[in-house]
Amino acid sequence: xxxxxxxxxxxxxxxxxxxxxxxxxxxxxxxxxxxxxxxxxxxxxxxxxxxxxxxxxxxxxxxxxxxxxxxxxxxxxxxxxxxxxxxxxxxxxxxxxxxxxxxxxxxxxxxxxxxxxxxxxxxxxxxxxxxxxxxxxxxxxxxxxxxxxxxxxxxxxxxxxxxxxxxxxxxxxxxxxxxxxxxxxxxxxxxxxxxxxxxxxxxxxxxxxxxxxxxxxxxxxxxxxxxxxxxxxxxxxxxxxxxxxxxxxxxxxxxxxxxxxxxxxxxxxxxxxxxxxxxxxxxxxxxxxxxxxxxxxxxxxxxxxxxxxxxxxxxxxxxxxxxxxxxxxxxxxxxxxxxxxxxxxxxxxxxxxxxxxxxxxxxxxxxxxxxxxxxxxxxxxxxxxxxxxxxxxxxxxxxxxxxxxxxxxxxxxxxxxxxxxxxxxxxxxxxxxxxxxxxxxxxxxxxxxxxxxxxxxxxxxxxx
Amino acid sequence: xxxxxxxxxxxxxxxxxxxxxxxxxxxxxxxxxxxxxxxxxxxxxxxxxxxxxxxxxxxxxxxxxxxxxxxxxxxxxxxxxxxxxxxxxxxxxxxxxxxxxxxxxxxxxxxxxxxxxxxxxxxxxxxxxxxxxxxxxxxxxxxxxxxxxxxxxxxxxxxxxxxxxxxxxxxxxxxxxxxxxxxxxxxxxxxxxxxxxxxxxxxxxxxxxxxxxxxxxxxxxxxxxxxxxxxxxxxxxxxxxxxxxxxxxxxxxxxxxxxxxxxxxxxxxxxxxxxxxxxxxxxxxxxxxxxxxxxxxxxxxxxxxxxxxxxxxxxxxxxxxxxxxxxxxxxxxxxxxxxxxxxxxxxxxxxxxxxxxxxxxxxxxxxxxxxxxxxxxxxxxxxxxxxxxxxxxxxxxxxxxxxxxxxxxxxxxxxxxxxxxxxxxxxxxxxxxxxxxxxxxxxxxxxxxxxxxxxxxxxxxxxx
Numbered sequence: 001x002x003x004x005x006x007x008x009x010x011x012x013x014x015x016x017x018x019x020x021x022x023x024x025x026x027x028x029x030x031x032x033x034x035x036x037x038x039x040x041x042x043x044x045x046x047x048x049x050x051x052x053x054x055x056x057x058x059x060x061x062x063x064x065x066x067x068x069x070x071x072x073x074x075x076x077x078x079x080x081x082x083x084x085x086x087x088x089x090x091x092x093x094x095x096x097x098x099x100x101x102x103x104x105x106x107x108x109x110x111x112x113x114x115x116x117x118x119x120x121x122x123x124x125x126x127x128x129x130x131x132x133x134x135x136x137x138x139x140x141x142x143x144x145x146x147x148x149x150x151x152x153x154x155x156x157x158x159x160x161x162x163x164x165x166x167x168x169x170x171x172x173x174x175x176x177x178x179x180x181x182x183x184x185x186x187x188x189x190x191x192x193x194x195x196x197x198x199x200x201x202x203x204x205x206x207x208x209x210x211x212x213x214x215x216x217x218x219x220x221x222x223x224x225x226x227x228x229x230x231x232x233x234x235x236x237x238x239x240x241x242x243x244x245x246x247x248x249x250x251x252x253x254x255x256x257x258x259x260x261x262x263x264x265x266x267x268x269x270x271x272x273x274x275x276x277x278x279x280x281x282x283x284x285x286x287x288x289x290x291x292x293x294x295x296x297x298x299x300x301x302x303x304x305x306x307x308x309x310x311x312x313x314x315x316x317x318x319x320x321x322x323x324x325x326x327x328x329x330x331x332x333x334x335x336x337x338x339x340x341x342x343x344x345x346x347x348x349x350x351x352x353x354x355x356x357x358x359x360x361x362x363x364x365x366x367x368x369x370x371x372x373x374x375x376x377x378x379x380x381x382x383x384x385x386x387x388x389x390x391x392x393x394x395x396x397x398x399x400x401x402x403x404x405x406x407x408x409x410x411x412x413x414x415x416x417x418x419x420x421x422x423x424x425x426x427x428x429x430x431x432x433x434x435x436x437x438x439x440x441x442x443x444x445x446x447x448x449x450x451x452x453x454x455x456x457x458x459x460x461x462x463x464x
Numbered sequence: 465x466x467x468x469x470x471x472x473x474x475x476x477x478x479x480x481x482x483x484x485x486x487x488x489x490x491x492x493x494x495x496x497x498x499x500x501x502x503x504x505x506x507x508x509x510x511x512x513x514x515x516x517x518x519x520x521x522x523x524x525x526x527x528x529x530x531x532x533x534x535x536x537x538x539x540x541x542x543x544x545x546x547x548x549x550x551x552x553x554x555x556x557x558x559x560x561x562x563x564x565x566x567x568x569x570x571x572x573x574x575x576x577x578x579x580x581x582x583x584x585x586x587x588x589x590x591x592x593x594x595x596x597x598x599x600x601x602x603x604x605x606x607x608x609x610x611x612x613x614x615x616x617x618x619x620x621x622x623x624x625x626x627x628x629x630x631x632x633x634x635x636x637x638x639x640x641x642x643x644x645x646x647x648x649x650x651x652x653x654x655x656x657x658x659x660x661x662x663x664x665x666x667x668x669x670x671x672x673x674x675x676x677x678x679x680x681x682x683x684x685x686x687x688x689x690x691x692x693x694x695x696x697x698x699x700x701x702x703x704x705x706x707x708x709x710x711x712x713x714x715x716x717x718x719x720x721x722x723x724x725x726x727x728x729x730x731x732x733x734x735x736x737x738x739x740x741x742x743x744x745x746x747x748x749x750x751x752x753x754x755x756x757x758x759x760x761x762x763x764x765x766x767x768x769x770x771x772x773x774x775x776x777x778x779x780x781x782x783x784x785x786x787x788x789x790x791x792x793x794x795x796x797x798x799x800x801x802x803x804x805x806x807x808x809x810x811x812x813x814x815x816x817x818x819x820x821x822x823x824x825x826x827x828x829x830x831x832x833x834x835x836x837x838x839x840x841x842x843x844x845x846x847x848x849x850x851x852x853x854x855x856x857x858x859x860x861x862x863x864x865x866x867x868x869x870x871x872x873x874x875x876x877x878x879x880x881x882x883x884x885x886x887x888x889x890x891x892x893x894x895x896x897x898x899x900x901x902x903x904x905x906x907x908x909x910x911x912x913x914x915x916x917x918x919x920x921x922x923x924x925x926x927x928x
Contacts, residue, residue, distance in 0.1 A: 188615075197658050350571075436655075
């Protein structure tokens with residue numbers, strides 16, 4: 001498909017809509033707009049518009065649709081699969097200026113926000129109102145629009161679910177510029193196909209999110225974290241299905257290896273409470289009553305010790321818990337800092353298959369002779385497996401990475417897992433999604449895309 | 465669009481697929497297959513097939529797609545909006561024989577079921593394993609396939625959410641007979657557009673659900689119910705936003721009027737603990753610790769008394785709670801038994817708008833001079849408002865019903881509510897959905913339908 005190339009008339013139009021100070025071309029475009037956190041494509045859009053309202057975005061989309069110009073929606077660019085990179089140029093619409101919290105409704109427990117509000121600002125704002133927005137992805141400087149677009153998950157999915165579970169309503173600009181509202185503040189909805197759920201996780205390919213109504217919960221009053229050292233990773237991970245089976249529901253269950261802890265210590269310049277063991281589970285429990293939460297974690301501590309844990313370290317002060325979880329939060333950056341280049345595999349598998357998958361990657365790294373590091377959400381089966389380039393020459397790196405990815409995605413499919421647990425498909429994981437899901441599934445995705453965007457102008461080449 | 469009429473060759477094909485004893489034509493078709501619980505259309509399909517496997521349904525769909533024959537999916541026919549009625553004849557595929565619970569996986573907390581399993585059987589089965597399937601629609605003899613197709617809600621949505629929140633994976637036969645699997649046992653999923661969420665609530669118009677993987681929770685150990693008498697309905701309902709604002713999360717908050725209680729008493733032949741007041745809130749609290757649950761309900765009891773409640777009756781025995789909730793569960797049947805015909809409006813509004821909506825219906829019933837009864841889920845804003853025919857002549861009934869519905873749906877839209885909270889759109893609520901949502905929204909629904917079913921053979925004329 002031949003798209004229209006941007007010319008001076010198009011720029012004139014964009015300036016007439018958004019104003020001169022919000023439209024950037026050529027050298028004015030900041031380097032960050034050429035990449036995301038994994039894909040350093042060096043591909044620039046022809047023009048960046050920092051939109052300020054739904055109306056601006058609607059007018060630009062209508063124009064782009066008529067003129068057949070590519071539009072790439074952009075939040076903070078913290079994605080890991082290339083979804084917000086403008087590989088084919090065109091217009092990039094950034095939501096960086098649409099960063100207002102519009103309303104806290106404490107009678108309906110909802111928060112209405114613009115798409116450019118940062119996750120960290122939402123968390124802080126609702127906490128200061130004694131409320132709780134549970135989704136907890138590691139990258140707190142992501143925009144909420146980006147979180148919704150990838151259906152971001154995070155650590156607390158074990159107990160609280162993912163971003164999808166906390167989006168009550170959306171305002172969406174369709175590829176042709178029309179604006180629809182879906183959902184709202186309503187708790188239930190059986191009023192036609194759930195367009196809302198289709199837009200969530202669509203990585204900006206079906207519509208442009210311009211407003212979101214989020215569901216909030218009361219802030220839990222008590223929280224404990226448990227750091228549990230194990231002799232090895234297999235023993236640690238194999239304990240998780242036993243915890244689930246015991247009908248305890250921790251808020252989070254993460255697994256980590258000593259190597260990741262050491263890397264994070266170096267990166268942060270801060271000491272972790274313990275690194276004498278090869279492998280750890282890190283758990284959190286929250287609730288409103290001390291006794292209730294204590295009961296829950298004591299039961300789980302007992303299960304861990306029975307399963308071979310060396311010890312159970314309990315933290316109940318906020319400071320201590322923050323230290324531990326900050327280390328966990330720094331893993332990706334620490335691993336990044338430890339190598340020249342990396343790529344990640346974000347598969348999700350049923351919770352009782354995590355151990356098998358991790359064993360497989362350990363064998364694989366020896367077989368292919370490449371460094372593979374992993375950590376992740378043991379409690380929800382979502383793994384983050386990083387293949388590291390270190391000092392490999394380009395061709396060898398590409399060949400080994402391809403081989404490792406082919407094998408890992410095939411293994412995930414074999415275990416009834418899925419291509420992406422929370423980071424999305426973007427441009428980079430498309431071949432793996434196609435392979436894992438097959439033609440019938442992909443044809444349904446493509447027909448949905450064509451139904452929303454028959455001219456394929458909104459974020460083309462992503463997802464399907 | 466002209467569909468192919470069923471002839472003897474088609475019947476032959478269906479018999480060759482499913483066997484003679486599972487294919488019914490003409491007089492062999494049971495009367496229940498001509499209607500649902502509200503729509504007594506007297507419209508029979510040309511043939512009913514009681515399918516027994518995904519393969520049978522796939523082969524029939526493929527054939528029907530090629531031949532351009534209408535197919536209507538059918539569960540237990542307990543719907544309230546006409547979605548499972550074969551208004552235009554063709555093939556009805558009933559899931560009544562696909563009623564097997566396939567697997568309880570206690571390491572992943574999932575239950576895999578065929579679509580014809582009854583809700584009551586799921587509840588009983590998981591309870592006997594100390595587990596919990598939270599969605600709690602009043603109609604326990606509905607099939608799970610039907611519950612998923614309408615995204616059924618129920619009483620416990622305040623705390624636990626709706627059916628959508630408990631569907632992890634689906635097996636779906638597409639309109640052309642291809643079979644896809646979406647989701648699975650995985651806790652997270654960012655692997656392309658959420659087809660699963662599109663099928664949920666699609667009322668059997670986008671695909672035929674042949675298997676479902678449900679998410680389970682541990683069974684809460686403690687449960688209390690509070691029956692709270694108020695001087696009038698407005699005072700009762702206006703208390704609900706105060707409860708939500710107090711950051712307590714009851715499991716359920718229902719409102720009811722004396723007239724509904726009296727009708728249910730008569731219907732069940734059983735006494736309700738109290739009917740001295742005009743209006744009541746009925747609340748449940750559950751959890752794992754007695755103290756935790758007691759704290760929660762005491763706080764809420766206090767709020768109710770401050771807001772003008774006469775008293776708070778607390779039930780903690782299972783027997784006592786069952787009596788109360790059985791009465792609540794019998795409201796629809798009781799109201800049905802009290803009149804000659806009725807139709808219902810199942811709108812949902814933001815929780816702090818319930819009182820305003822109910823006041824509006826009270827004015828409306830006087831203005832139009834027709835009996836209107838309502839009860840519903842005060843805690844989640846989902847109302848069930850019944851317009852009763854009593855002894856009105858047919859023409860007058862139609863005219864008054866149309867007027868009442870037009871006004872009520874317009875009011876719901878004005879309050880930022882939605883056409884259906886949990887019963888779906890089917891054939892009956894389509895005009896109201898169109899009016900409420902507008903052309904742009906409906907055109908998106910239609911384009912999704914066309915993407916899945918370009919020949920419009922699967923349950924045509926429903927939803928959009």
